[in-house]
Amino acid sequence: MSALEILWPVLALTFVMVGIHTLFGLEILRRGVIFTDLAVGQVAAVGIAVSSAFLGGEHQAILSLVFSFAAALLIAYVSRHSRHIEAFIGLLYAMGASAVMIVLSQGSEGDELFKRLMANDILFVGSGDILQAVGVYGVICLLYWGLYSRLSGFVRELFFFSLLSLMVTTSVPLAGVLVVFTLLIAPAYVALLQKRFIPVYFGWMYGWGFIASALYLSYRNDWPTGYSIVFVGTFVTLLIVLWLERTREVKKR
Known part of the structure; x- marks a missing residue:
């Protein structure tokens, strides 16, 4: 079996993931709430851990979504009422990470599940997982482009963070919290620093490049x-x- 035959499912999945995560990553960086996705992803992981430790893995998606939406609601509220939102988000992440460890300590496979939640081995992702993820990401993109710009105030904030939580909830079981954070921040970070190309297009190309190299x-x-x-x-x-x-510092001199 050739490398392409083995890698094409994960290449297809990460190709789509880079597309939507870069879009949201650019918005996150522009808002200055860099660790939002990390915190939401970690809280979503709490739902997965609860399902695995106490419910035999049942209702995993629902619990993960409920936990992540709760985190999104808190962040949306704090972003409108606090001068130190990054501090709040950092504490939310720490709480989620510690909660995952506490919950998983109740089971015999806690360490292994924790490793998967941080960075899952997506090499063995199935075609059904890819199709399901593509469907969810497609709905998120339609809602983002169709409604987000028409909203304002707290409703706009809540809508954005709710879409973010849905995306993260879909991505974390497939790839893990750290992979999701990397795909959200790394392409967007480089894309916003460079000035020659449209950020979202550059971010897509850059993300696909390092994903292919990593695989x-x-x-x-x-x-x-x-x-x-x-x-x-x-x-x-x-x-x-x-x-x-x-390079920018040299040009200023």
């Missing part, structure tokens, strides 16, 4: 797929950001 390295070296995406994406992004910032 190839993972396949060739037998690395964990999820953690390979996180490492390659963050490592390359940090190098590019340092180079772009240095």
